[in-house]
Every structure is written in structure tokens, then in C-alpha cells.
């Protein structure tokens with residue numbers, strides 16, 4: 376079925392529908408990862424977004440039962456150059472298209488994804504829709520303009536109920552803002568007892584559990600919209616060791632009085648180099664974010680930069696000395712991507728043991 380991606384600036388990219396063939400709307404972003412499409416499909420951080428894969432062949436190792444980051448896909452649509460209909464891999468249980476049909480996830484293939492990515496890099500991330508190829512452009516633009524894009528992303532992605540994952544070690548509360556399974560796995564690999572709580576859990580309720588540490592998870596949407604979690608983090612600062620990842624990093628910064636801002640097109644991929652300001656060492660990291668902490672807003676907050684991006688100098692990690700809190704914009708749990716940054720889980724362990732980030 377011939378369909379097209381129409382962007383709010385009026386540009387059109389014609390292709391073929393695959394997966395679930397309904398019309399769909401969302402913000403169009405791109406990821407440069409060569410593999411890891413199953414993790415990206417199921418990363419709640421991508422709620423409401425239509426994801427363009429710059430790597431041309433997607434689906435070539437199928438869908439397996441291990442690489443899920445959540446029980447269902449969260450992104451709105453997948454836009455590719457080519458999707459593989461005959462995957463070859465010992466773990467493959469179904470094709471990408473079969474998975475997308477089952478979970479009603481629309482796809483668009485046959486797109487010049489490099490041209491589309493260059494367009495997004497030039498114009499910034501744009502809202503758009505995948506609509507019938509023959510629909511007049513004026514009608515498409517009207518539909519995009521009228522579409523009710525939501526803003527309560529974290530509320531939609533977070534767990535509704537608290538639950539415990541028993542372990543014998545330290546007790547960690549994991550605030551779920553739309554967390555990836557990889558973040559929980561990283562804590563379980565340390566042997567911790569993890570209590571996963573919804574996004575709107577109060578600081579009092581969390582401190583009542585007398586945890587050894589609190590991890591603030593990744594999550595979708597604009598961090599400034601997360602008013603309740605920001606108040607919770609304010610209540611936790613200085614009371615308990617805090618480690619924020621991606622959305623959690625942004626919420627920690629906002630709670631400390633800094634500001635966040637939308638990036639032109641964000642960082643989404645598995646080879647983003649970040650420099651550790653303490654050692655000068657560079658980590659190759661997995662990233663998936665469209666907002667950043669504004670470096671001009673750190674003045675007077677007590678926050679200092681721990682990591683920055685080698686490519687564009689953007690803030691990639693912060694520490695709040697004396698308040699037992701630090702955070703990273705990138706993903707230590709990888710899934711997908713390189714495992715360089717898993718050392719951050721050791722930093723969190725040392726923070727819980729010594730009360731300071733070294």
C-alpha cells in the first residue's frame with residue numbers, strides 16, 4: 376500500500392506501508408544505531424515519536440524473546456529504507472513485520488532515510504504523519520495541525536502500581552518514568568533488592584522505605600512537563616543517594632534549579648562519545664534523548680559537569696557535591712549499544728557506600 380510521510384513543513388517522502396497499515400502521527404526523530412531495533416521499538420522513551428533508522432537494512436536478525444525493553448512497543452511508527460522479510464539468526468522467533476502487525480505498529484519502508492535524516496538535521500525534529508500517498512498535501516497538513524499531540528508522556532509510560540523485585544543486597548527505589556527493562560536488569564545484576572514505584576510517588580513515601588539509594592529512570596517527553604516528579608526529587612535531594620539516568624538526569628537538574636531545553640534533533644544512537652571531566656577518559660555510549668540541560672543555567676545551583684559530549688560539548692553528566700546526587704544523560708544500561716558506561720553502576724554503588732561521587 377502506497378503511503379507517504381508528510382512533515383509539518385510540507386515536505387513529503389513516499390514509500391510503502393508495512394506492519395499495521397493505519398494512519399499515524401508523531402514527532403519524527405532519527406537513530407544512527409546499526410542494530411538494536413528491537414530495543415528501540417520497545418524503549419518507552421520513544422513514546423509519541425516516529426523513528427527513522429539511518430542504517431538501511433532493519434529486521435535482518437528478526438525479533439527474539441530477550442531483547443525487549445518493555446512488554447510492548449512504545450514508539451508511534453518505524454520508518455526504514457528496507458525491512459527484512461527473511462531474517463536469519465538463531466534467536467529469531469518472528470519477523471519484524473509480524474511483530475509490528477501483532478502490536479498494531481505502523482511502518483513505512485522504501486524511504487531515502489539518509490535524505491530524510493539530513494532534512495531533520497537541517498530543520499530540526501518535526502511533527503508529521505504517515506498518510507495515504509494520494510491525499511492532497513493541504514489536507515495532510517490540516518490533519519497534522521489538528522491532531523491532538525499529548526504532553527503527559529511520563530504518566531502514560533510509568534507503571535501504575537509499585538512492585539518489588541526481591542534481592543539480598545542494598546535496597547534501591549527505582550522511580551519509573553517510563554523505564555527500560557535494561558535499567559532494572561543493571562540493578563539486579565548488582566544483587567540489589569529493587570522497589571519500582573510509579574512516577575507520582577512522593578518523597579515521603581520513598582523515604583519511608585529507608586532505601587540505600589534511589590535511581591531516577593529514563594522516560595519520554597519534555598522533562599519540564601513532569602511537575603510532580605520534579606517536586607519529589609527536590610524532596611529527596613540530600614536525604615538519600617540519588618542517581619539519575621537520561622530523563623532522571625534532566626529531572627535532577629531541574630530539581631536543583633537548572634533549566635532544560637529542546638535540542639535541534641537530539642542524540643539517538645550507539646556510538647556517542649562522552650568525556651569524563653575527572654579522568655579525561657572517553658566512554659562510547661548509547662544515547663536516546665531530545666532534550667538537554669542548559670549549561671548556562673548551572674550558575675548558583677551547585678551542580679557541576681561530570682561528563683560532556685565530545686561532538687557538541689553538551690552536558691552528559693552532572694554531580695551535586697555534598698548532596699549525594701549525580702546523573703548521566705546517556706544510558707549506562709546500554710540495551711542497545713556499547714557497555715563502556717556500565718561502570719556508572721559502580722559509581723552509584725560507591726555513592727551509596729561512601730555518600731560521595733569520587
Ligand SMILES: NC(=O)CC[C@H](N)C(=O)O
Pocket residue numbers: 420592593594595596597598620621622623663664665666667
Ligand atoms: N531516554 C530518555 O530518558 C529521554 C529523556 C527525554 N524524554 C528526552 O528526550 O530528552
